[in-house]
Amino acid sequence: MTERKSAPPDPSRRRLIRGALALGGAAAIPATARAAGDPAITELQPWMQYLGDGVDARPYGMPSEHEVDVVRRDVPWLTADPVSSVNFTPLHKLDGIITPNGLCFERHHGGVAEVDPAVHRLMINGLVDKPLVFTMEDIKRFPRVNRLYFLECAANSGMEWRGAQLNGCQFTHGMVHCVMYTGVPLRFLLEEAGLKPGAAWIMPEGADASAMTRSIPMEKALDDCLVAFAMNGEALRPEQGYPLRVVVPGWEGNMWVKWLRRIEVGDQPWHHREETSKYTDLMASGKARRFTWEMDIKSVITNPSPQAPITHGKGHTVLTGLAWSGRGTVDRVDVSLDGGRNWQSARIDGPSLPMALHRFYYEFDWDGAPLLLQSRAIDSAGHVQPTKKALRTARGENSIYHNNGIQTWHVLKTGEVENVEVS
Amino acid sequence: MTERKSAPPDPSRRRLIRGALALGGAAAIPATARAAGDPAITELQPWMQYLGDGVDARPYGMPSEHEVDVVRRDVPWLTADPVSSVNFTPLHKLDGIITPNGLCFERHHGGVAEVDPAVHRLMINGLVDKPLVFTMEDIKRFPRVNRLYFLECAANSGMEWRGAQLNGCQFTHGMVHCVMYTGVPLRFLLEEAGLKPGAAWIMPEGADASAMTRSIPMEKALDDCLVAFAMNGEALRPEQGYPLRVVVPGWEGNMWVKWLRRIEVGDQPWHHREETSKYTDLMASGKARRFTWEMDIKSVITNPSPQAPITHGKGHTVLTGLAWSGRGTVDRVDVSLDGGRNWQSARIDGPSLPMALHRFYYEFDWDGAPLLLQSRAIDSAGHVQPTKKALRTARGENSIYHNNGIQTWHVLKTGEVENVEVS
Numbered sequence: 001m002t003e004r005k006s007a008p009p010d011p012s013r014r015r016l017i018r019g020a021l022a023l024g025g026a027a028a029i030p031a032t033a034r035a036a037g038d039p040a041i042t043e044l045q046p047w048m049q050y051l052g053d054g055v056d057a058r059p060y061g062m063p064s065e066h067e068v069d070v071v072r073r074d075v076p077w078l079t080a081d082p083v084s085s086v087n088f089t090p091l092h093k094l095d096g097i098i099t100p101n102g103l104c105f106e107r108h109h110g111g112v113a114e115v116d117p118a119v120h121r122l123m124i125n126g127l128v129d130k131p132l133v134f135t136m137e138d139i140k141r142f143p144r145v146n147r148l149y150f151l152e153c154a155a156n157s158g159m160e161w162r163g164a165q166l167n168g169c170q171f172t173h174g175m176v177h178c179v180m181y182t183g184v185p186l187r188f189l190l191e192e193a194g195l196k197p198g199a200a201w202i203m204p205e206g207a208d209a210s211a212m213t214r215s216i217p218m219e220k221a222l223d224d225c226l227v228a229f230a231m232n233g234e235a236l237r238p239e240q241g242y243p244l245r246v247v248v249p250g251w252e253g254n255m256w257v258k259w260l261r262r263i264e265v266g267d268q269p270w271h272h273r274e275e276t277s278k279y280t281d282l283m284a285s286g287k288a289r290r291f292t293w294e295m296d297i298k299s300v301i302t303n304p305s306p307q308a309p310i311t312h313g314k315g316h317t318v319l320t321g322l323a324w325s326g327r328g329t330v331d332r333v334d335v336s337l338d339g340g341r342n343w344q345s346a347r348i349d350g351p352s353l354p355m356a357l358h359r360f361y362y363e364f365d366w367d368g369a370p371l372l373l374q375s376r377a378i379d380s381a382g383h384v385q386p387t388k389k390a391l392r393t394a395r396g397e398n399s400i401y402h403n404n405g406i407q408t409w410h411v412l413k414t415g416e417v418e419n420v421e422v423s
Numbered sequence: 424m425t426e427r428k429s430a431p432p433d434p435s436r437r438r439l440i441r442g443a444l445a446l447g448g449a450a451a452i453p454a455t456a457r458a459a460g461d462p463a464i465t466e467l468q469p470w471m472q473y474l475g476d477g478v479d480a481r482p483y484g485m486p487s488e489h490e491v492d493v494v495r496r497d498v499p500w501l502t503a504d505p506v507s508s509v510n511f512t513p514l515h516k517l518d519g520i521i522t523p524n525g526l527c528f529e530r531h532h533g534g535v536a537e538v539d540p541a542v543h544r545l546m547i548n549g550l551v552d553k554p555l556v557f558t559m560e561d562i563k564r565f566p567r568v569n570r571l572y573f574l575e576c577a578a579n580s581g582m583e584w585r586g587a588q589l590n591g592c593q594f595t596h597g598m599v600h601c602v603m604y605t606g607v608p609l610r611f612l613l614e615e616a617g618l619k620p621g622a623a624w625i626m627p628e629g630a631d632a633s634a635m636t637r638s639i640p641m642e643k644a645l646d647d648c649l650v651a652f653a654m655n656g657e658a659l660r661p662e663q664g665y666p667l668r669v670v671v672p673g674w675e676g677n678m679w680v681k682w683l684r685r686i687e688v689g690d691q692p693w694h695h696r697e698e699t700s701k702y703t704d705l706m707a708s709g710k711a712r713r714f715t716w717e718m719d720i721k722s723v724i725t726n727p728s729p730q731a732p733i734t735h736g737k738g739h740t741v742l743t744g745l746a747w748s749g750r751g752t753v754d755r756v757d758v759s760l761d762g763g764r765n766w767q768s769a770r771i772d773g774p775s776l777p778m779a780l781h782r783f784y785y786e787f788d789w790d791g792a793p794l795l796l797q798s799r800a801i802d803s804a805g806h807v808q809p810t811k812k813a814l815r816t817a818r819g820e821n822s823i824y825h826n827n828g829i830q831t832w833h834v835l836k837t838g839e840v841e842n843v844e845v846s
Contacts, residue, residue, distance in 0.1 A: 082477025
């Protein structure tokens with residue numbers, strides 16, 4: 001192959017692509033570039049003048065020191081002790097649909113179990129023909145699959161039930177992450193043990209100090225659950241269940257038992273603490289809904305947001321956010337700049353995979369006036385994200401879990417952003 | 424929702440799914456599980472008896488201490504100095520198609536530039552209507568996209584041109600990684616500057632001490648190149664060009680200029696060092712091919728492999744590997760256990776995206792006899808991965824770059840694996 005002929009751009013093709021990208025808004029290309037002569041480019045920077053670290057310096061790499069504020073954060077007053085608590089994914093600092101392993105939010109009930117994989121075992125017992133105990137090596141001899149799934153804590157946005165509480169999407173919506181899991185379909189392990197007649201439920205149990213247990217219906221267990229040992233290509237992180245966890249696609253995170261040591265098969269649910277006292281939905285009537293496993297259609301604008309104000313002033317602005325549904329793909333995201341009076345469709349970009357995060361963008365010209373930003377997602381099952389008001393009308397204000405209401409951010413003239421509610 | 428009725432598994436559906444998963448091989452489910460009574464499960468492990476770390480312990484998480492051998496590795500004798508050298512992705516320890524950011528191989532020419540994003544600038548100059556200088560904030564005001572792409576160094580497998588040299592897929596094939604990039608289509612920045620008549624090439628330049636430059640034809644620049652600032656959701660890592668790099672989908676990694684500070688637009692290529700003395704293909708005739716940008720269809724079995732021997736003895740065995748093509752998707756991967764005499768189709772699992780890694784599996788019953796493992800990939804453009812012999816016949820043995828020949832692993836009776844060639 002030799003040099004190519006001059007290939008001047010084809011303006012018609014470029015218009016087409018730009019048009020597709022600008023689908024959701026009026027955005028043309030921002031004209032904010034500075035004239036040449038900026039000392040930051042005319043002067044040699046230090047890193048251009050000296051050799052940097054070699055390839056032997058970072059066997060396992062870490063982010064730049066300029067990104068030290070991109071971290072999970074906990075809120076000490078939320079819980080009595082950090083060993084049974086939560087921290088939050090910094091959604092406002094991320095892009096795309098993959099969460100880096102080091103930034104996936106954590107929720108523990110007895111702290112992080114530091115399991116030695118060499119002595120770790122998975123037992124399957126109960127209503128099975130043949131109780132079994134697997135080593136990690138045994139499990140890796142079964143056929144495995146790779147799937148990108150979001151995991152959301154049922155309590156994500158739980159503080160918002162009683163009005164705007166926390167000032168930043170990291171805290172209001174940061175109990176969600178999305179990674180590619182590698183694991184064995186749970187069905188294969190259950191088939192290996194052999195299900196006895198009447199086997200209708202499973203109870204995974206964790207090897208941590210809380211011995212976490214949840215009841216999962218057999219229909220789901222045989223459908224798409226995984227026993228996963230890797231996330232984003234590498235072994236699970238300790239705080240995400242190393243060396244083994246259950247993946248329950250689209251269902252509340254508490255069911256994705258970490259440090260998985262046992263799966264009991266039974267003919268009815270176990271009614272343990274985490275599905276009776278916790279992870280149930282107390283209605284206005286005083287009765288509680290339980291076994292509300294699916295995570296409903298939801299979205300949030302991550303930028304601008306309280307932790308990510310507009311700092312560039314008027315003009316071209318990129319609005320972006322995340323949407324997800326436990327019932328399939330996200331088909332559409334609408335964005336409002338005026339608190340829900342007018343809506344425009346956002347552009348969903350990147351792979352659209354079932355029960356995975358979806359990234360949306362809406363580019364617009366900001367005139368410097370205050371805004372009330374909202375996003376509203378619609379999933380492939382036809383569900384539309386509700387307003388907080390509609391949620392409260394249906395369910396009262398006793399709930400902690402399953403708040404998928406539309407979030408409002410108030411952008412001030414200064415570009416600062418605050419968490420508000422519109423009536 | 425209340426308790427569900429017993430839902431015994433539907434054997435017909437399970438057979439269907441198992442059949443689909445076992446597509447490539449004879450593999451049923453391995454029967455290697457141990458009987459209950461294993462002391463590793465009957466005895467309480469330490470991590471079940473004590474509370475672990477809380478959610479305030481790991482603002483940015485790291486892998487388990489049991490995974491300390493899952494790291495990038497360099498080979499000191501390959502180069503004179505680690506600042507202009509390479510290290511290798513531990514492919515034999517990974518699964519799926521995403522490479523964690525901390526494990527993406529590195530190739531530097533002047534070490535890692537530690538750039539301060541606040542003072543970093545990108546200039547566009549040359550054959551443009553309006554030379555421009557962008558801050559990082561300026562760039563983030565353009566519409567952005569998210570794409571999963573592999574990046575392969577043209578020298579990947581280069582040592583194999585003259586016969587089997589390195590014992591492990593980390594070293595023979597580990598100069599490849601695959602992450603999801605977030606960035607602005609380069610086309611938008613070039614349009615903002617305005618291309619003058621005759622503008623046919625661009626030359627991105629790095630802000631590191633080597634001031635890396637390469638010539639890229641305008642056709643490619645306007646087609647799918649990105650100016651990327653994030654990988655796998657978070658900011659680029661320092662060793663991958665933080666805060667800004669060019670993404671040149673499917674083309675050799677050296678063109679993906681890191682620490683991007685300038686893009687010059689011209690009417691012809693620059694013929695700089697990295698496209699004349701280096702990154703050209705010296706043929707048997709003594710003439711060199713240049714501008715061989717596309718990375719051709721390629722695959723490698725990552726397990727079993729020299730660093731990942733079979734340790735479980737005879738019986739059910741999971742063979743897995745990676746395939747990729749700079750010309751589209753991978754449509755098929757065939758696997759041979761006998762050095763290329765007989766071939767079976769492997770199962771490709773996970774998203775199949777153009778110019779991204781593809782993960783394949785082949786499950787088989789190992790009888791304990793020696794094997795000669797090979798994989799052969801076919802891409803959507805119809806290209807078939809060649810044998811090393813065919814490559815040498817076409818191009819001689821002077822080459823360093825663009826070796827996409829079929830790799831052979833020799834599995835011994837002990838389960839150990841070595842790098843060999845078959846004639």
